């Protein structure tokens with residue numbers, strides 16, 4: 001049996017009992033760690049699950065899935081995914097591949113950012129299409145997310161914006177030039193052993209001010225008024241599921257959020273919600289608790305969004 005098991009959003013104790021049983025019975029257990037991350041290191045997971053975990057990078061999951069699926073028709077093999085297995089599009093591919101090889105599969109679900117975003121107070125039923133925002137470079141600024149946000153906004157729906165993470169970006173040239181020798185050696189020896197001379201950049205996680213600045217940059221090119229810094233409400237979420245110790249939720253206009261220091265938003269991972277106009281007063285009142293400027297939050301909600309507040 002090939003199991004694909006959601007680990008939830010926070011730490012080793014978020015696995016379900018069903019998931020843990022499957023892990024314990026598997027002859028090999030892979031951990032997918034490039035579409036999302038937990039708030040703890042791999043060794044904490046290994047100690048709790050009582051199993052050694054094999055890190056599966058994008059190459060392995062997307063192009064060498066036969067390595068993971070090897071013998072899964074005769075023994076149990078598990079692939080662990082942070083959040084829910086269907087919270088990232090990547091994982092349907094490997095299930096299709098298993099099906100094609102006539103390997104029985106089972107999915108074990110868990111909490112995902114796709115539903116935990118409800119912690120913002122915004123109702124899940126009022127969300128439209130989810131979008132991903134990638135790091136812009138000087139020469140590459142993909143902006144199709146803007147069309148999806150506009151489509152949602154035209155229907156009055158909220159948009160969940162997932163922010164780019166780069167956890168295993170290969171760049172030999174950059175590494176040789178930018179990374180101090182001690183880090184170069186550590187990274188080099190980690191990766192050299194099993195897959196040739198691949199060298200990776202340090203992980204990068206997009207933060208909220210970067211995300212807002214990229215959204216405004218595209219708005220200034222498109223000029224449809226979908227993302228107005230002073231009139232568009234947004235809610236930033238970090239480490240959702242991590243409890244009061246880790247989780248941060250910050251609400252305001254895009255301008256409010258862009259003026260905050262990155263530390264205000266907490267540690268990665270981060271997500272951002274662009275609030276749609278079909279806004280219920282309970283959503284406004286719940287999220288008001290997270291607002292950097294409560295007066296402005298209520299003002300924009302009532303005057304711009306037309307929400308009836310007391």
Ligand SMILES: C[S@@+](CC[C@H](N)C(=O)[O-])C[C@H]1O[C@@H](n2cnc3c(N)ncnc32)[C@H](O)[C@@H]1O
Pocket residue numbers: 009035036081082083084085086087088111112113114161162163164165237238239240241269270271
């Ligand atoms: C490609 S999605 C993978 C989602 C994962 N499979 C799930 O079901 O939650 C990864 C993105 O989701 C968002 N994300 C994941 N976990 C999060 C958390 N605990 N708090 C805030 N955002 C999170 C971040 O924007 C991150 O870059």
